Amino acid sequence: MGPTTPIGAGEGGSATTTSDTAQLVDNEEASTSSQGNLGKTVHFEDEIENDDLEGSHGIRRRQPVQKFEPGSLNILSAKYESLDYDTCENHLLLDEERKRGYPFVVWKGIARWFIFLLIGVITALIAFIIDICIEEFSNIKYSELKKSVDKYVIEDKLYIPYLLWVLSNIGIVFIGAVLVAYVEPVAAGSGIPQVKCYLNGVKVPRVVRFKTLLVKTVGVITAVVGGLAGGKEGPMIHSGAVVAAGISQGKSTTFNKDFKIFQYFREDHEKRDFVSGGAAAGVSAAFGAPIGGVLFSLEEGTSFWNQALTWRTFFGTVVSTFTLNVALSAYHGHPGDLSFPGLLNLGKMEPFPFQFYELPVFMLFGAAGGLLGALWNHMNYRLAVFRIRYITSPWLRVVEACLVAAASASAGFLMMFLLNDCRPLGEDPTKVPLQLYCADGEYNALAAVWFQTPEASVRSLIHDPMGSYKPTSILVFVLCYFVLSTWTFGLCVSSGLFIPNLLTGAAWGRLGAIAIQLMMPNTPINPAKYALVGAAAQLGGVVRMTISLTVIIIETTGQISNALPIIITVVVAKWVGDFFNEGIYDIHIQLAAVPLLPWEPPPLTHNIYASQVMSHPVFTLRTVENVAHILEVLRMVSYNGFPVVDPPLTDDSEVTTYKRLRGLILRSQLIVLLQNKIFNENANSAWSNTKVDMDMFRTEYPRYPTIEEMQLSEWDKTCTIDLRPFMSPSPYTLPHRASLPRLFRLFRALGLRHLPIVNDVNEVVGMVTRKDIARYRVWRHRGHMGMEELLFSGEV
């Protein structure tokens, strides 16, 4: 994400072109309505002049100077296109329905289940490949480093293994960073914010392409093997989403290949459903959590709960975790054993019995997690702003990634060098026990934590018996890893934040257990309990998910009886964290100025009317329209939807004002019509000769040619197009006196992209798009709340 993602053609929330054409519905005309309270739409230009006007009803308006400040959370970008979940019920669709009938409905149903099966299997296989690569490469890396340390510690030339470590880290991370910076910037980070935007209805460019998946896969391997404080779980969710988008569409833009299958799923609505299932399959594979996966895609993504879709998603997540389980079990030499349900394995937890009076302790842990999470988010936000301002070129980003790689290695080395935390060997299993300065038969406890993948370290910190680490070691580790992990997230590499936060949380949770042990020396304290609760609290404080996170942790540890402590902790962490700032994903989404629609309309906005929200004047097309005019309009404005209008029933003196709404046509449909020359008068490509059906539109989906690519002869331009068979004949509309909450609910519940606003006699007076609504946002800060109107950044 980040403002570095390229600019798509926007719906033009604030078109500045105002040339009057005959079909242009003027604002003043609309006042024929009896209500007649059509306020002026607050345009971008107006804003600058009226900046010191406090909006009515306490609407907070940002000072316009802030809007050019990079890193502001109060700007919406006009560059993002929206997805359209509304079906265009034109004549072609009716024809197709009539021809294909019920067998086709049944067939589509079966195809959907089949695609979910494929999504599950392929997502699991990608997870398998990532896991194996990370494990094998890490093994090689750390055993080589160990050999080097063992060799040079005697010669007192520890700088040699140190340099070796730093250089290997830099080298590995360099590959991933270059790929992300130069090949596919959208593959950076965990991908969860992007998937969240997609499911909300915002098209983040190239987010579900195959190229992104490739870069992500290689990127996440290099990031984890390169020793960064990042995890492979978030990227799995993104990978699942890409897999789902790819399979369900039966084509790949990266390979320029159209398999001509599943063409009937080529629409935003169907694609969104599959992507939501793919993300769930990704969670399922990452954490071995089929139920958590379903809940994740519900909690973070969809707004409309569809039972059939949920059952299919559930099927996909089960297939995903099962396939990964089979594959990993076979790889580890226990085929049929099925004990590797996910990438992250926190190890089998014993059920920890807890007492009534321990609940306040869990709440305290939750509060600490909320505080630390809020701090983590704030630091990461500051860093992100810094990056937007100063780390602007790809090579600088690569350099930063390498710097962090070096810092990670240095931190680890310094820690194990300076804190000589020696433990007797054989007490717990570590793959690469490092003696360093310890006595024979002992190993360096911190080296054990650093010389393995973060997943393995989480396991160690949770399961190692009491007294495996010195308290000071853990404290230094927490501080260090806290800073490293927040520095790493948002870096130009593919990695997630689940594992680093679980690791930090497990570490301070264990610290808490030690503190409790000191206070109650005679009670045996189980450090695993507090380490797990700490991990849940820290992660909950950062991501602010409640239900899905709880279920994921329960499924990962395989212990449902620990549910209550984890639930309490996560809920308290969310409450405390929300007091200070938003979840990290939302912060990054706001930084990228994505017009995300929240769950509910902002409160107390019943006095904001559609007439204030809508964009106008509106560019309309007649039911039978000149090709030349269509071309002109498409070139002039960047709108993506155009109302199709008729002359009014009562012919006034102005015969030229066509305003009566008859339908809605999309830019993409117009472009396909122009491209295929479906003109009325053109004998060469008359209706009878060209096969005009839905597939004509589906072939181009989702990337249509631009209007500039159209090659039309002068003769073509004299033709007309009858738009009626192609337009959506009965779009949802609202009257100009409808309130913002009413607009909002319609948009949110039905996933609309365009909404024509009409007056009392059904004449179009404006258009509302997602951005016009997303501008009104509620702010909540330390118990106070209000409403603010965001600004558009225009084309950055």
Next chain:
Amino acid sequence: MGPTTPIGAGEGGSATTTSDTAQLVDNEEASTSSQGNLGKTVHFEDEIENDDLEGSHGIRRRQPVQKFEPGSLNILSAKYESLDYDTCENHLLLDEERKRGYPFVVWKGIARWFIFLLIGVITALIAFIIDICIEEFSNIKYSELKKSVDKYVIEDKLYIPYLLWVLSNIGIVFIGAVLVAYVEPVAAGSGIPQVKCYLNGVKVPRVVRFKTLLVKTVGVITAVVGGLAGGKEGPMIHSGAVVAAGISQGKSTTFNKDFKIFQYFREDHEKRDFVSGGAAAGVSAAFGAPIGGVLFSLEEGTSFWNQALTWRTFFGTVVSTFTLNVALSAYHGHPGDLSFPGLLNLGKMEPFPFQFYELPVFMLFGAAGGLLGALWNHMNYRLAVFRIRYITSPWLRVVEACLVAAASASAGFLMMFLLNDCRPLGEDPTKVPLQLYCADGEYNALAAVWFQTPEASVRSLIHDPMGSYKPTSILVFVLCYFVLSTWTFGLCVSSGLFIPNLLTGAAWGRLGAIAIQLMMPNTPINPAKYALVGAAAQLGGVVRMTISLTVIIIETTGQISNALPIIITVVVAKWVGDFFNEGIYDIHIQLAAVPLLPWEPPPLTHNIYASQVMSHPVFTLRTVENVAHILEVLRMVSYNGFPVVDPPLTDDSEVTTYKRLRGLILRSQLIVLLQNKIFNENANSAWSNTKVDMDMFRTEYPRYPTIEEMQLSEWDKTCTIDLRPFMSPSPYTLPHRASLPRLFRLFRALGLRHLPIVNDVNEVVGMVTRKDIARYRVWRHRGHMGMEELLFSGEV
């Protein structure tokens, strides 16, 4: 449910009154629209004449003769009112918003959390009371019976304890049956279908009243103690819903008491949210399954996923299970131990390791569960039809309940008498070991199963070691309990079907384990694994829930590692069962002719237009309307929503045709206006004197006076009312050429009750209500599908 629930005033899906008033929009008038394909609405009367006309596009129309047949699944009743989730954004609401501001929004947010806390606590306490009563009374009953058996078996007078058993069963069940039959018939059964209807948006009369809760509580205790094959879990869900409705509204109709608190939550939308949370809290208390509770209310209930609501629901379920846990732990003498999370406790399962090749076995179990479940549903459906036809009076229903109580006791007695299944004592714990004809030191295994609550029997059948029962004993038990449980569900007592089906399933699952053991004599077979899978399969085959059922079973057994087998089993059971019929709740809902909206619009209905679906002519009101006319309209028709119209802009010759839509007003609003005499000319109660605000409408919610109760003087009738400040000024509308799926999505996503249909110039031509849409239903049967148009039963 059942057609015995009294009749409410319907929205009048098929009003037969056609008297033309001046404000009546005539059907023919609408053809001024350019599309002009306004088909005739298929009226009930037309249907009878055109019954042999096969609908276009394979729409199957039932023969009208069937519509009078009781027990048909293809009739919708016009008697149910709908709930309205759309906010009426009139001037009063705006005033209130302006006056109260953001602090009120914050306050409402806090109040919501507080109410969910109360819901959780009180639901848990009800569960606690039910559980304790059942346990204590059952203990007394069975130990008395045991004493009697022990005494008379020596004298060979076993008919005495048998009679004692039968009579005690009948006596106890009689109390509950009388309560249900005479005091509150809606308290019969599990209540889940009723809650499901409520959440879907259908008002089932008296379903969330306090009286219902009381009858339900006593009823479920008598049903379980009376030895019926029913459980207490379903009723808990209903109880939670009632608690939520009661607390959130701050008033009780049963006690005729208005606490004047939480008045701002007195609207359908808010109430629905609380009821959904209450149902979840009920599940949570019943099964100790907080996550399962959330999923249940999502899978069975809501259509719009709201994140904030889900978090509150989660909070409520956690509080509920926690409170119950504390209370039960204290009662059982282990305060602070927290080992009683729910009413149903299947006992701690060991994680059962399973092999890859066992998956087909689980699928086979699932298929068996699907088949048996479909059979169970079919038998229960037949029984329900029989009951509707012949068991029509309350006393007959009481007699039937007593008959089943006697049959249950007889079945148990015969079984333990005839199948002398003796086991050595001490092998497993049973509270009331019965020696009967067994040798000393042995006990009758079947008596152990029968002489305890069904919950305890499920635990025994799952956990008892291999060989605790003879295969023939189990087989006879399965057959017997299968029949008893299907006979019991739908009886005039309050009891659920979860436990009996789990019991039946666990029994045949254990039978399956024995069969596998016979096939593989050398492998140690864990019967618990197969018994649990069988229980899940049987229940899944009956109720057809997937995700929530899986999670509930996982949470109840406390073992997440068994997730995969259970998931596979439940999904297969659903698939197989769906091939034959629908889930039992849906069958009962269809029997009650409830106009439930499915999740998706029926396929291939894009060629059915709003003009065909809508009811017309429409009764409209003018923006300023005569009181006499309002009275006349309200008395004449039973519609609940009226479009408010203006004269058209262009004055034609007919000055009297007011058709331009200006707003929508509800019957309830009109009644409150009439009641409070908010008339324009009436000096006594002029606007300035009467306090007109939202609370005036909230006080009456949800049961408004009828129009017949209005006392208006002749002078009053000469007044007018200005409807504009009260009406919803911008209702959602659709053009007459909108397709059925478009109507459907708007209704489903926004929870509408009325939708005015307009022509191209925004004149009202019809109204669509929930029933008009629910009529179009897809049928799926053994792989085939199609669409059928249901009939209205009118006022039965």
